[in-house]
Amino acid sequence: MSTITQRGLQKAGLSRRSLLTATGAAAIGLTFTACGEKPKATPGGEEPKLNFYNWDTYIGETTLGDFKKATGVDVNMSLFATNDELFAKLKAGNPGFDVIVPSNEFVTRMSQAGLLEPLDHAKIPNMKNIDPSFLDPEYDPGRKFSMPYTWLLLGIGYRKSKVQGVPDSWKWLFDSDKYKGRIALLSESADLVRLCAKYLGHSVNNIPEDMLPKIEQMLIKQKPFVKAFHDDNGQDLLVSGEVDLVLEYNGDIAQVMKDDPDLDFVVPKEGSLINSDTLCIPKGAPRPNNAHAFINYLLDAQAGAEISKTILYPTPNAAAKALMPDDYKNNKVIFPPADVMAKCEYGAFEGAEKASQYEELITRVRAA
Structure with missing residues (x-):
């Protein structure tokens, strides 16, 4: 789906989950691909590709294209509707996803079930942008398996x-x-x-x-x-x-x-x-280096701010929040x-x- 179409869906007020019901995407496996030039080779010997499994309308309008311009890695974004669906899909065996977005209690559930790869924090230097209060949650002590993406109330x-x-x-x-x-x-x-x-x-x-x-x-x-x-x-x-x-x-x-x-x-x-939605690498991810690079990119201050401007969920990214306008930072609903x-x-x-x-x-x- 093009960025223009995605933007139209955002303006239509579709939530992170409702698009699937409207389009039947859960059944047909709707995929979003970042637009841009032909991918370049990436360091680490991995193909310049990444499969991202996300909630709907839960990314910045240009985030995937911006990541491709910065790295040459083309992101295919597929959608799921519930954590139960995500869990069932991975429990049956990873079909090729590199980064997924489970909610807090499902980080615990999936890590206990052996469905998540431990993160290499050395490959995620933008972890420094996270508000310290989000760095050691009970559902994932020490952030061994997840990085915070948003939180919700x-x-x-x-x-x-x-x-x-x-x-x-x-x-x-x-x-x-x-x-x-x-x-x-x-x-x-x-x-x-x-x-x-x-x-x-x-x-x-x-x-x-x-x-x-x-x-x-x-x-x-x-x-x-x-x-x-x-x-x-x-x-x-x-x-x-x-x-x-x-x-x-x-x-x-x-x-x-x-x-x-x-x-x-x-x-x-x-x-x-x-609730908190997180960024994780599922067990058996075919491109773990690209996955770490993508998670690190989403935790960048400017990239994080662009995401927050689109989805209007509270961000745990302190550096991104600092770049946001006052009508976001001071909004008592958010x-x-x-x-x-x-x-x-x-x-x-x-x-x-x-x-x-x-x-x-x-x-x-x-x-x-």
Whole structure:
């Protein structure tokens, strides 16, 4: 797909995941290729090529072409829709990907399953640009397998003219008929279960077994009032007027708020779930030197700023953030205040059995 077409998709407000649903790309294996001159030979004896497996609309408008101009390496970008899809694809054997973008708990899950290559930090000098607070996360101590790409925070996107006051509690999504038929929930099972636990006063992690039936019954009771379970295109439902309240990521709502002043975003008072998307090299990557060079390029200050200008997600790249305009750096939707963040947590990978338990719970809710 050309840069022009990709830019059009960005302006259409498609999230990092929603494009796949619209185009059927998950089924046909849609691939983006950087445009430019014929690739030159690269050091290290690798062919001047790289296969990048990414979320949709989750890269700068010219990033792939700029990397090719700088290195001669042509990037083919294929798309996945969920972490589960990414995990299943790699579990079956790496079909040729060099760099992938799993979320935090899937870094843990994939590294434990032997699906990731350890990173050579000496080949990633731009690691120095990362905010120190992101250098030693619990999901990947010492950044052995991953480099941070973005971070994300779930909250409630809403239309101000249709909602009374600020919907500052998960109650309005999970436990109330006040906006029946005007609500959309994210379809990812672990996120939903964890946020319900947060609403009920528990951490998003180590949820006790006896709380799960309470969560299930609460969501089954709420289901008749829910318009849709969406695949991370909740901002589109909000923009179109199909719903007035939506569970969605801060970056997605920040994108559409630029063009619609009637939209806003709030992190509920109970706290929320933080996610982080990362850059990893999968086991068996055919071009590990090119992979390290690409990750290092994405962590460059200017390249990182160009990515952030396009996708409007919070960046963990301190050098890139410093180059961004004030309306990004001071945007409280993109970077919520410290007192809000203090109530938010990362979700930890607690084993495949627990992940399946959450998936089965939400399957039962949706079938009820």
